[in-house]
Amino acid sequence: ATTIPPLTLIVATTAKNGIGKNGTLPWPMLKKEMAYFARVTKRVPEAASRPDSSMLAETASQSSDSSEVATNANIQDPQNVVVMGRKTWESIPPKFRPLPQRTNVVISRSENLEGAGEDVIVGNSIVSALSSLSTKVKQGQAAPLGRVFIIGGGAIYKQALDMEEAKSILLTRVEGEWDCDTDFPVDVDAEQVWTRRQKTELDEFAGEDVQQTQEEEVKGEKVRYEFRLYE
């Protein structure tokens, strides 16, 4: 009996739900959009970030030597989890992976993942990978869980959407016609089970004042997009 934590999908899509092309994103790098992805997936909500440590022995982060307090991350500090498929792992530039300050989980039938070290958890399904992560946490070999984000791609979003633990979707709607060969498997504006939440709820979820409508100049073209939350 394993309890699976609530899952948040995070994705950027076109109006027609396109998410990818030739193993990468359909649009040229949207810097501020990617920065939002990094910020939101790194931020651990307050409730999870302050575990009750009253029963624990003193640790480096509690020591009176203030020079090493708060700056050095500790294995006892909760971290969010990013769950991705093997192709998404391979699409992340090697210099950015594993995605820092997050526990990286990759879904793959093969144990041998290019560029993955001991700190990357590999499993053949979301459930089995999260269950082996949970074992590692209990053994003190992985950080306690903050939020769990599903970061794609199409096949992994599909697997997550079939689970009742899939509670939220942080969706960035990118305007324009972009050629895509991979889709997000649900149309959140057509399906009754998904409801768009207001800005106040997005702000609370993200832990920041989200400027929902954005525009960025890429390759001499203005690209507009909107940050949304569905539950």
Ligand code: FOL
């Ligand atoms: N969700 C959203 N909103 N936008 C995305 O681009 C996105 N991309 C993926 C999943 N969900 C998304 C999958 N693809 C990196 C690269 C590709 C990728 C996800 C992440 C990546 O390199 N991330 C770095 C940021 C590096 C930078 O700031 O340029 C990270 O630290 O998160």
